Amino acid sequence: MDEVLLRSLTPSVLGILVRRGADFAAAEDAVQDALVEAVRVWPADPPRDPKGWLVTVAWRKFLDATRADAARRRREDLHEEQPPPGPAPAVDDTLQLYFLCAHPSLTPSSAVALTLRAVGGLTTRQIAQAYLVPEATMAQRISRAKRTVSTVRLDRPGDVATVLRVLYLVFNEGYSGDIDLAAEAIRLTRQLAAAIDHPEVAGLLALMLLHHARRPARTAPDGSLVPLAEQDRGRWDTAAIAEGIGILQAALARDRLGEFQAQAAIAALHADAPTAEETDWVQIVEWYDELARLTDSPVVRLNRAVAVGEADGPRAGLAALDALDASLPRRTAVAAYLHERDGDLATAARLYAEAAHKAPDLAERDHLTRQAARLNSRLRR
Amino acid sequence: MAKYLLLKHYRGAPAAVNDVPMDHWTPEEISAHVQYMNDFAARLEQSGEFVDGQALAPEGMWVRYDGEGRPPVTDGPFAETKDLIAGWMVIDVDSRERAVELAGELSAAPGAGGKPIHEWLEVRPFLAAPPTITECH
Numbered sequence: 001m002d003e004v005l006l007r008s009l010t011p012s013v014l015g016i017l018v019r020r021g022a023d024f025a026a027a028e029d030a031v032q033d034a035l036v037e038a039v040r041v042w043p044a045d046p047p048r049d050p051k052g053w054l055v056t057v058a059w060r061k062f063l064d065a066t067r068a069d070a071a072r073r074r075r076e077d078l079h080e081e082q083p084p085p086g087p088a089p090a091v092d093d094t095l096q097l098y099f100l101c102a103h104p105s106l107t108p109s110s111a112v113a114l115t116l117r118a119v120g121g122l123t124t125r126q127i128a129q130a131y132l133v134p135e136a137t138m139a140q141r142i143s144r145a146k147r148t149v150s151t152v153r154l155d156r157p158g159d160v161a162t163v164l165r166v167l168y169l170v171f172n173e174g175y176s177g178d179i180d181l182a183a184e185a186i187r188l189t190r191q192l193a194a195a196i197d198h199p200e201v202a203g204l205l206a207l208m209l210l211h212h213a214r215r216p217a218r219t220a221p222d223g224s225l226v227p228l229a230e231q232d233r234g235r236w237d238t239a240a241i242a243e244g245i246g247i248l249q250a251a252l253a254r255d256r257l258g259e260f261q262a263q264a265a266i267a268a269l270h271a272d273a274p275t276a277e278e279t280d281w282v283q284i285v286e287w288y289d290e291l292a293r294l295t296d297s298p299v300v301r302l303n304r305a306v307a308v309g310e311a312d313g314p315r316a317g318l319a320a321l322d323a324l325d326a327s328l329p330r331r332t333a334v335a336a337y338l339h340e341r342d343g344d345l346a347t348a349a350r351l352y353a354e355a356a357h358k359a360p361d362l363a364e365r366d367h368l369t370r371q372a373a374r375l376n377s378r379l380r381r
Numbered sequence: 382m383a384k385y386l387l388l389k390h391y392r393g394a395p396a397a398v399n400d401v402p403m404d405h406w407t408p409e410e411i412s413a414h415v416q417y418m419n420d421f422a423a424r425l426e427q428s429g430e431f432v433d434g435q436a437l438a439p440e441g442m443w444v445r446y447d448g449e450g451r452p453p454v455t456d457g458p459f460a461e462t463k464d465l466i467a468g469w470m471v472i473d474v475d476s477r478e479r480a481v482e483l484a485g486e487l488s489a490a491p492g493a494g495g496k497p498i499h500e501w502l503e504v505r506p507f508l509a510a511p512p513t514i515t516e517c518h
Contacts, residue, residue: 370411
């Protein structure tokens, strides 16, 4: 059975239940129960109409739960009769669910968890594994999130930007556990792009595809990080790159630039270069300038300094770095890289070791320690 | 079964035999070390003795309550802190002897020159839940 296909039906089934009058939290539980049932039953007895099957079973689960929950809270007559099935505007339902699950009243971690469950159809256990927290913790996070949004009315369109931020967070979380969060984020963004015509949604989808394309080349067999310049470009996924560039070009043609399109444009320029040496750094600097105008983020200015170092030489890069706050994460690593390019190996080695000391994750720490070790070995010779 | 915490220190443990900071190893020696650690954890998962392993950033801070309606006080990091934990592994094993055996293996991870580091690891038993049957002990 195709679990991804099954999960792709989740948001529209949930939307139908909510529109029939089920409250969001109860409907979401019922859909989860129906998904579990489907995994059990479908392999031996696949339904002809999977979505119809899920709606019927989820609605029955909802009624059972509501009845069991006793009539004291809800009048029985509301639920006695199954409403006429009738086709539903599935696209709108899906879109409204994205907005609800990324609602600004939720914290980022709650929005991420709720999106993965209610829109993505993942189980609480799978989400807990992906984020390395106990299942009970994740269950609490999700049920609190559901309570928070239970009073939100689903009648107004939400802000696409909040949805994009949530999907970006999911994508960036990477590849721990059985669930490939990056692939899941791409699937959810693709589904969102089908439901709403918005250049930034397209921009984010392109950005994800272009970065995902490099994934096979990003880590060595021993698990260590391989920096962009040293990656075997023959291992990049050319189909994903072509798709990402196509989506990006269509979005850019609409002349409503946003930060995700600008980030995707930078990723596309890297993807376009047959070798690291042939990278069009001048154009990349221009895109970083655009990005800095759009976001004014210090991280963008840090990355811009790297690009300036490549376009105009390491001294120019170091000068661009001078203007940035010394406490900025990864600034020391960038300084180490630029000093090495400038030929000052001793300073670079010292800064790499210092950057390793401050690294935010293990893979990066090991990578930076290796850089320091590499230079120290050369200096000893 | 009993759970033990194997603690690795940045600072505060007695000096290792092969005590060279990692950024003065060769890149190949670092790779060999990382591989050894990964293999070790994988082997414990296979044997059903692995519970958890985490690494900690070297710099943190101290925080304490500062009274009603006031934000907590923060301080540090202190460069002179004597005892600095680098990370841990939690194992669930049949005996104290097994915990010692595993800590010994972990301490043998290769370092500079590809030779074992002989690093000192702190081994601390968990305080377990009380047993159900107490009469026979």
